Amino acid sequence: MTAPPTTTHGADVLVLGGGLMGATTAFFLRQHGLSVTLLERELVGRQASGTNFGNVRRQGRELHQMPLANRARAVWGRIRELLGEDAEFVPYGHLRVCYTEKQAAALEKHAHDAKPLGLDLELYTAAQLHRRWGIFAPGVVAGSYSPQDGHANPRIAGPAFGRAAKRAGAQIIEHAEVLQVEHDGRGFTAHTADGRRFHAPQMLVACGAWSHHMAEQFGERVPLEARGPQMGVTEPLPYALGPSIGLSSPVEHEGLYFRQIARGNIVFGGGLKGPAHADHVRAYVQPDNVLRQMRELRRFVPAFGNVQLIRVWSGIEGYTPDWQPVMGQSAKVPGLHYAFGFNGEGFAISPGVGETMAELMATGTTSIPLEHYAIGRFATHSRLTTES
Structure with missing residues (x-):
């Protein structure tokens, strides 16, 4: 039997995870003109993105989430224009x-x-x-x-963003389980279970409840439950x-x-x-x-x-222990970004997360305040856990 190919595939950004956070980010990265490879272990929208309630709400959130929630609601209002389908969103x-x-x-x-x-x-x-x-x-x-505000159908929203990202030129690869990620001076290389390698100078970890395993590979521990x-x-x-x-x-x-x-x-x-x-x-x-x-x-x-x-x-x-997501740049590794741990409240704001993360990776900055969601806030917790 011939061994599977091990060719390294290049892009501007690697996105790990095909839930709504990854799929929306891939879509908006293409709007910025960046090439994208998204790797999903199963199917796009398969996990939490497709099994939640489907609320598109802003009220009841922490006040510091309002800029992100408002941005997301603006995207929901344009979803048919952006995707060619509405994901059953109704305001x-x-x-x-x-x-x-x-x-x-x-x-x-x-x-x-x-x-x-x-x-x-x-x-x-x-x-x-x-x-x-x-x-x-x-x-x-x-x-x-x-x-x-309103609601949408979570079973079809993630796949809809994935299809739109693919039409826009993103490489969407399903059934691609990432086993290991390496970082060197040129960027990140993801190794999949079938022997393929994917490389990019920037990477987003958006693997939902599995994201902390990836973060730990870079020395950033998050107590995710x-x-x-x-x-x-x-x-x-x-x-x-x-x-x-x-x-x-x-x-x-x-x-x-x-x-x-x-x-x-x-x-x-x-x-x-x-x-x-x-x-x-x-x-x-x-x-x-x-x-x-x-x-x-x-x-x-x-x-x-x-x-x-x-x-x-x-x-x-x-x-997460404080019920706030991990979102933004790594505290340790240049070019590494995170979007996970949304505590059952991520569906509504996912288009805003994707647009914000794409903006951050494409321009180096974003108009949405992210300090409340920095992964570095768990550094003290990690040290105490290690010492105990």
Whole structure:
């Protein structure tokens, strides 16, 4: 049998990972005129990018994420123009409601603080919620509505960006597992399981819950934990709900969000996470979590009392200790960049991440503040872990 080729393939940028962070970055790098090779172990959009809820929301985020979230929303608004398909994005709004007056005050404060950052939120009393939507249980006391946000289909968004990047000239290589990456004075060389080598002077690590393994090869340790979202979908119901809707609560098991798609089904998730094993590429739905979600769904919206559940699923997401992503340049290696650890909140901002990372690699700078996401913030944690 002939040995597989070991030819080194060159590009301006190597992108490791074909989730939304990698695919959007590859797409926008081509807009800057840089050649790109994207290496994906399985299929583009296969992991967390394709198994999440599909929210395109800005409200409820840390304030320092607002510039990134606003940039992402601008891209979502142009998605058909950019890609030739819309990934089922609909700007039908995003509504958060709550059960307590204390949480209502938190929603009001967030609306006040986010307004100067470009996010205008509409506050609703229980009576106003009832008049406009008329679906919530009496225990819901207030809400906050973001009319320009919405939702999209995560199962098709990642592949759509991947196809667009390929049409724009990026080399998208699936079933290309990267085993090792080397760095020398000329750049980075990635070695795949089938014996191929790919070289570029710049590299982006966007491997989701597996990214910390790549970062460790360059002496940058990140305590990344894999968790599994608990997702479900119901039978089709008469279409009535435009916005995606979530419960705002500090009680984790109360957490719930849902949206109705055009076919009538209710897609839902939230609350406690399930087990995920990145090394074995397996995540699990826990039956007790599903039962809790169904109870909370009916508590939230009594009309869902008799709705039938037809499917559940999970995925593998990467979580950092401070619930902030790792995004930006390496603290140690020139030309190395990261975009991972989005803590189950990356789908909405992924086009903004891609545009920002492409801008950073193409020009050396970006208009989006990234200091909160620097990988160097974990250096102290790594030293303490090593010493203990």
